[in-house]
Amino acid sequence: MFVKLNERVSLNLTKITRTKIDHVEDGIRVRFYEGQIQVAKSQRFEKVKDAQKWLDKLFKQLAK
Numbered sequence: 153m154f155v156k157l158n159e160r161v162s163l164n165l166t167k168i169t170r171t172k173i174d175h176v177e178d179g180i181r182v183r184f185y186e187g188q189i190q191v192a193k194s195q196r197f198e199k200v201k202d203a204q205k206w207l208d209k210l211f212k213q214l215a216k
Contacts, residue, residue, distance in 0.1 A: 153214060163192050165214065173203045182207050 154162045163184060168191075172183045179196035180203050197203040 155210060155214065157192060157194060161192055167191075171207065173200055173207070 153165050155165055156162050167186050168184050169187055170185045172185070174181055174183050179198060180200055181196055182194040182203050183190050184192040184194075194203070194206065197206065
């Protein structure tokens with residue numbers, strides 16, 4: 153199942169093995185991995201809570 157992360161990136165969630173909310177230089181991002189390889193990252197968030205809310209919303213859209 154493909155999901156659109158932004159205007160340029162669609163992600164095949166059937167291949168994603170893990171996600172990680174990570175503190176990076178420019179803020180907080182959700183990273184998507186296939187095994188050990190990072191294949192995508194989300195937009196920048198100010199708070200971990202905002203990133204978690206965005207990720208939960210993304211997964212709820214898939215459950216429909």
